[in-house]
Amino acid sequence: MVTTAPRPAVHGPIHQLGPEWVAGADGVRFRHAARVILLDANDRVLLLHGCDVDQRERSWWFTVGGGIEPGESPRAAAVRELFEETGVSIDSADLVGPVFARSALFDFFRETCRQEEVFFLGRYQGSAGADAFSRAGWTQIEVDTIDELRWWDLDDLAAAQEEVFPDRLAELVHGLLAGWDGVTRRLEG
Structure with missing residues (x-):
């Protein structure tokens, strides 16, 4: 488990969503993203x-990943985001997938956002200790809203009382452990 310093109280905007978030035709902020389901x-x-800066009482667990930059492939974005958020380097050829895709609509930083996501599966080859991770590549939004990185046993994850994104993640991972059939499965929300 890796923790960060306690989050400061927020009384107003301290940052904005990044430039990859653009207003869609419906006015909702939108971006494409790549995520990594990293297994040890x-x-x-x-x-x-x-958590969100204006809803600190609501928190959740989620996979590593983020926005795809202009001209970047989803696979390259997944590798980059994994490194930025954890300090873990993985060769893009070692990622499996995309195994899942979803369109997520959520509130974040006082705005409704839509994110088209693809999920890759990766294997971590290093030491799983807390000192194995780095927060050096975190954006200000990540510093303000993320307080922990943690390895989850799938049974514990299935029993978690807190929100986990994507929904039913433990069940999804169990299905992948048997082997991926080459089909990108579409997930609900």
Whole structure:
């Protein structure tokens, strides 16, 4: 488990969503994103824990990943985001997928946002200790809203009381452990 310093109280905007968030035809902020379901040698999944700046009481666990930059492939974005958010380097050829895709509509930073996401599966080859991760590549939004990185046993994850994104992640990972059939599955919200 890796934790960060306590989040400061927020009384007004301290930053804005990044430039990759553009207004869609319906006025909702939109971006394409790539995410990584990273598993260790014990089939535990690495998740981030965070909240929104204006709803600190609501928190959730989510996979590593973020926005795809202009001209960047989803696979390259997944590798880059994994490194920026954890300090873990993985060769893009070692990613499986995309195994899942979804369109997520959510509130974040006082705005409704839509994100078209693809999920890749990756294996972590290093030490799973807390000192294995780095926050050096975090954006200000990540510093303000993420307080923990944690390896989750799939049974514990299935029993978690807090929100986890994507929904039913433990069940989804169990399905992938049997092998991926080459089909990108569409997930609900």
